[in-house]
Amino acid sequence: xxxxxxxxxxxxxxxxxxxxxxxxxxxxxxxxxxxxxxxxxxxxxxxxxxxxxxxxxxxxxxxxxxxxxxxxxxxxxxxxxxxxxxxxxxxxxxxxxxxxxxxxxxxxxxxxxxxxxxxxxxxxxxxxxxxxxxxxxxxxxxxxxxxxxxxxxxxxxxxxxxxxxxxxxxxxxxxxxxxxxxxxxxxxxxxxxxxxxxxxxxxxxxxxxxxxxxxxxxxxxxxxxxxxxxxxxxxxxxxxxxxxxxxxxxxxxxxxxxxxxxxxxxxxxxxxxxxxxxxxxxxxxxxxxxxxxxxxxxxxxxxxxxxxxxxxxxxxxxxxxxxxxxxxxxxxxxxxxxxxxxxxxxxxxxxxxxxxxxx
Numbered sequence: 500x501x502x503x504x505x506x507x508x509x510x511x512x513x514x515x516x517x518x519x520x521x522x523x524x525x526x527x528x529x530x531x532x533x534x535x536x537x538x539x540x541x542x543x544x545x546x547x548x549x550x551x552x553x554x555x556x557x558x559x560x561x562x563x564x565x566x567x568x569x570x571x572x573x574x575x576x577x578x579x580x581x582x583x584x585x586x587x588x589x590x591x592x593x594x595x596x597x598x599x600x601x602x603x604x605x606x607x608x609x610x611x612x613x614x615x616x617x618x619x620x621x622x623x624x625x626x627x628x629x630x631x632x633x634x635x636x637x638x639x640x641x642x643x644x645x646x647x648x649x650x651x652x653x654x655x656x657x658x659x660x661x662x663x664x665x666x667x668x669x670x671x672x673x674x675x676x677x678x679x680x681x682x683x684x685x686x687x688x689x690x691x692x693x694x695x696x697x698x699x700x701x702x703x704x705x706x707x708x709x710x711x712x713x714x715x716x717x718x719x720x721x722x723x724x725x726x727x728x729x730x731x732x733x734x735x736x737x738x739x740x741x742x743x744x745x746x747x748x749x750x751x752x753x754x755x756x757x758x759x760x761x762x763x764x765x766x767x768x769x770x771x772x773x774x775x776x777x778x779x780x781x782x783x784x785x786x787x788x789x790x791x792x793x794x795x796x797x798x799x800x801x802x803x804x805x806x807x808x809x810x811x812x813x814x815x816x817x818x819x820x821x822x823x824x825x826x827x828x829x830x831x832x833x834x835x836x837x838x839x840x841x842x843x844x845x846x847x848x849x850x851x852x853x854x855x856x857x858x
Contacts, residue, residue: 521551522547522549522550523547524571525548525571526571527571529565529566529568530565530567530569530570530572530573533565540556540558553575554576556579557578557579557599559579559580559583560576560579560583560584561583562583562587563587564585564586565587567588568587568610570584570592570593573593574595576597577596578599579600581600581601581602582594582597582604583602584608585604585607586607587605587608590612590613591612592611594616594617595616596617597619598621600622603622603624603626604626605630606627608627608629609630611627611630612631612632614635615636616636619640620641621642623642623663625640625646628650628668629649632651634656635648635651637656637657637658637660640660641660641662642663643661643663643664644663644666645664646661646664646668647668648667648668648669649670650670653669653672654695655675655676658678659680662681664682664685665685666687666688667685667689668687669690670691671692673693674693674695675695676698677690680703683703683706685704685706686706686708687707687710688710689711689712690712690715691711691714691715694716696712696717697718698719698720699712699720699721700721701720701721701722701724702723702724702774703724704724705725705726707726707729708730709734710730710734710735710737712736713738714738714739716742717742717743718740720737720743720746721774722735722746722747722748723748723749723772723774726749727749730758731757732757732758732759732760733760735758735763735764737763738765738768739765740768742823744768744825745826745827746768746769746770747771747774748770748772749772751772755770758770767829769827769829773805789804790804790842790851790853791804795853796858799830799831800827800828800829800830800831801830801855802826803825803828806824806825806826808823809822809840809842811828811838811855813839814839828840835857836856837854837856837857838856839854840855
């Protein structure tokens, strides 16, 4: 019996010794040199990083602009909270299993094409700006709060599992749509230079205090969230959207007063509290689909009681404005005279014509 107990104890001792002696695979010599050179990580001061050393380390990994091409081995540091590896030349990154990770900064890494998250329950901050990433899966990050992904060729992103999101930086991406309906804590949104982005509905985002959606291709923007007074003229920016003729707001008087900086809001953009659905969404369900024209004749704008698709032609039959979808008809650039508006207020409805007079 004593022999069995001794043999069992010896086996346990060997197992513990083997485990503590396991070496973390770190193929990149520069990354390995950094880790080995950190005495808080390489506590036994040898030429390797043991698994036992990696798993107990709770400091940060901070090695920026170091020409590191491969961060294999970083997953062994399950207790690390902060990783700062921006400006390196790695093409991929895998942080699966790093359950203590809270902040990941790897921006300005031109070669980075893919990043893999697992279930990272504590990850709040990600900065992957100005890399070369075409897609990112953040569905396993339930407390993600700050996401900066600008300058990447990302066409779509699923944010439905990130209810804590407060800041989204997506300037210079290739987004074609953006659904933020599950991100009601959103405070700041940047989508500048997303030329395929045509519609944004922020009507449920009452905490929004900074919005920059300039130079996209928006033709629909709804910010009637009940808290427009949280943004001043510098904090609301929608200029450069050449098809954005109206913006739905809480109070037109406030918006006209507070959001009037011509650098940030185009002069042809009108604020309205008569909100409409995005083009093609729910148009057939409008309760009042009979078009009525107001403020006609006009020197600037004609207003419609309901948004619709329309185009303007002159008395010679020439189209002078392309087809637009709005409840505001901008006639400021037209010469004085009589024009015809051809409009339809319902999918499948016949076209209707209206005489408009520009004074």
